[in-house]
Amino acid sequence: xxxxxxxxxxxxxxxxxxxxxxxxxxxxxxxxxxxxxxxxxxxxxxxxxxxxxxxxxxxxxxxxxxxxxxxxxxxxxxxxxxxxxxxxxxx
Numbered sequence: 247x248x249x250x251x252x253x254x255x256x257x258x259x260x261x262x263x264x265x266x267x268x269x270x271x272x273x274x275x276x277x278x279x280x281x282x283x284x285x286x287x288x289x290x291x292x293x294x295x296x297x298x299x300x301x302x303x304x305x306x307x308x309x310x311x312x313x314x315x316x317x318x319x320x321x322x323x324x325x326x327x328x329x330x331x332x333x334x335x336x337x
Contacts, residue, residue: 268308268317275319278302292337299331 279288279295280302288296304321311317 271317272306272308276302294335294337295333297331297333303331 273283273285276283276285277288278298278301279285280297281295284295288298290296303324305324306322307320308317309320
């Protein structure tokens with residue numbers, strides 16, 4: 247049996263495209279700016295990131311539902327006992 251490397255590479259590209267699409271979906275879902283994720287519509291008057299810890303302090307995992315179906319977001323709340331969440335200034 248002969249191995250087709252070009253077909254394997256095409257499959258990897260398809261995986262990266264699906265992953266990139268999911269990252270974009272996740273970014274559009276977040277109604278905040280935080281860390282490396284910055285949205286112009288969610289910033290302070292000084293141009294700093296505007297976080298929304300009340301609605302977005304969770305670890306999320308998107309579940310694949312099949313071809314042509316929207317993925318489902320599963321959330322696990324982040325619980326901090328010794329550290330308090332706060333907004334940093336990078337100025």
